[in-house]
Amino acid sequence: MAQQQITLLGCGKMGSAMLEGWLADTNLDANFTIIEPHQTHLGWLQGQKSVRLYADCAAANADGAPVSTMIVLAVKPQMMDDAIAGLGNMKHADCAYLSIAAGISTGWLKQRLGDAAIVIRAMPNTPAAIGKGITALYADAPYQASNQAPNQAPNQAPNQARNLASQLLAAVGQVVHVQDEALMDGVTALSGSGPAYVFLLVEAMTEAGIKAGLPDDLAAELAKATVCGAGALMAAVDTAPAILRENVTSKGGTTAAALAVLMADDGLTSLMTKAVAAAKARSIELGE
Secondary structure (H helix, E strand, O other): OOOEEEEEEOOOHHHHHHHHHHHHOOOOOEEEEEEOOOOHHHHHHOOOOOEEEEOOHHHHHHOOOOOOOEEEEOOOHHHHHHHHHOOHHHOOOOOEEEEOOOOOOHHHHHHHHOOOOEEEEEEOOHHHHHOOEEEEEEEOOOOOOOOOOOOOOOOOHHHHHHHHHHHHHHOOEEEEEOOOHHHHHHHHHHHHOHHHHHHHHHHHHHHHHHHOOOOHHHHHHHHHHHHHHHHHHHHHOOOOHHHHHHHOOOOOOHHHHHHHHHOOOOOHHHHHHHHHHHHHHHHHHHOO
């Protein structure tokens, strides 16, 4: 694959995590144009010869920033309209777009970028910061150009763009491909927002430990290590979570007593179902 020119529009926490993974990927031959108005957290980019950093697209255009192979849209959904409008000369026919904004559909983006734009939608999550994220990726199928003869092969640009997007996202964790874009709101609600649910679980376990009589610092250490260890165990073995749960639950024991509360009709599964449904509904709203 030829050297790529990647523009990252928005370099906050997720954008920074992705960029760090890209720069560490020895299989990725690319130069990067970074558009980010708030740069105090980006001092670590000094000395990176493959990176150009600008406060806005106007400054990048004025400086003659190179034409992009792909523009990664990593701004908040509420800012996407203004961000796209500000692309100016950076937006062109041969460029592909990778959006990681919650709720923003490929159709919404094509209304602003043009019907022929190659648009890929993805939803990463925050463990990408340590290379342990998971990203769901949706891309349209290869298309037949309107001015293309029937006996010509379909335009392969979408395939190339999909492969590049997969490589960029694989640099920060696992990538799964979604065939139906309608699933992306559910993906956002489950895995995109999911790390916050796990962090809240640790908070809740810590508070429960304190109320059970443990010192604050001990409760916090035990809760965090327990969740991290259980997650590492799930990742290390080819065993369903339900079986792992059953394996550590003795009939009539302490774990069984706790699970009777958590698995009640109004327990954890009910709460989580409501939480994911609320997140999905908000994702849909953001795309309207």
